[in-house]
Amino acid sequence: MRQAALVAPLAILLIAGGCKQAPEAVAAQEPAACTGVPPMALAGYVTDAAGILTGAEETRLTERLARYEQRTKHQIVVATTPALNGIDVGTFGDCLGNRWGTGDKDRNDGILILVAPTDRRARISTGTGMEAMLTNEEAKDVINQMTSHFKSLDYAGGLSTGIDAIAVQTGEAR
Numbered sequence: 001m002r003q004a005a006l007v008a009p010l011a012i013l014l015i016a017g018g019c020k021q022a023p024e025a026v027a028a029q030e031p032a033a034c035t036g037v038p039p040m041a042l043a044g045y046v047t048d049a050a051g052i053l054t055g056a057e058e059t060r061l062t063e064r065l066a067r068y069e070q071r072t073k074h075q076i077v078v079a080t081t082p083a084l085n086g087i088d089v090g091t092f093g094d095c096l097g098n099r100w101g102t103g104d105k106d107r108n109d110g111i112l113i114l115v116a117p118t119d120r121r122a123r124i125s126t127g128t129g130m131e132a133m134l135t136n137e138e139a140k141d142v143i144n145q146m147t148s149h150f151k152s153l154d155y156a157g158g159l160s161t162g163i164d165a166i167a168v169q170t171g172e173a174r
Contacts (some may be wrong), residue, residue: 011061036087036096040079042100057156064163072172074130075103075141076111078159084119092116093123103127113162115146115155122146124166133170142166 006088041134045065046058046108053061061078082095084092093114102108109129115122124139142165149158 022074029096030098034093035100036085036100037092037095038081038085038123040076040081040096043076047077047079050115052080052115052117052155053159054156061070061156061159061163064160068163068167071089072143072167072170073104074107074109074111074131074170076113076163076166078113078115080117080155080164081114082118084121087118089114089116089123090125091122094124097125097127110164113159113166115150115159117150117155120150123169124162130170134166138169142169 032137040047045062048058065076065078067105077097079093079096081092093112096114097110097112100112101110107129108127110127111130111134112125113122114125122143124134124142128136128137142162145165146158146162149155150160
């Protein structure tokens with residue numbers, strides 16, 4: 001699994017709710033592989049474009065992710081998409097993370113969890129600043145823990161399990 005470099009200042013992400021540049025400017029700078037990735041507006045810590053979470057579940061996950069960031073100064077965001085549109089899940093996740101500017105630009109420490117339920121795919125993309133804390137093998141283990149919940153359509157449970165597993169791997173004291 002290839003890990004992505006996710007960049008942009010966290011303050012801008014939280015204040016502006018998205019990329020520091022206009023989406024058109026970001027798209028013009030993207031690699032060709034990102035061309036088919038549809039535009040998705042960042043909705044905060046959780047962007048549920050697939051509509052697989054209830055409002056209460058989304059709120060619980062958002063609160064958990066905010067606590068994680070407050071304690072560690074690293075950012076995790078969750079995205080769901082109704083379809084990958086034939087694009088590799090790794091490419092899709094990496095492109096979203098880069099578009100949204102997940103994590104801190106200087107530390108390159110963002111993590112994006114992507115779930116595409118229709119395509120039955122999930123991906124964890126990390127910035128290079130997180131690779132030592134969350135290796136490819138560890139990310140794969142986290143995905144395996146999550147998918148056991150996804151098989152029973154418990155997406156919130158799977159995401160919560162994944163977030164907690166990442167927190168353990170990256171040293172968050174609960």
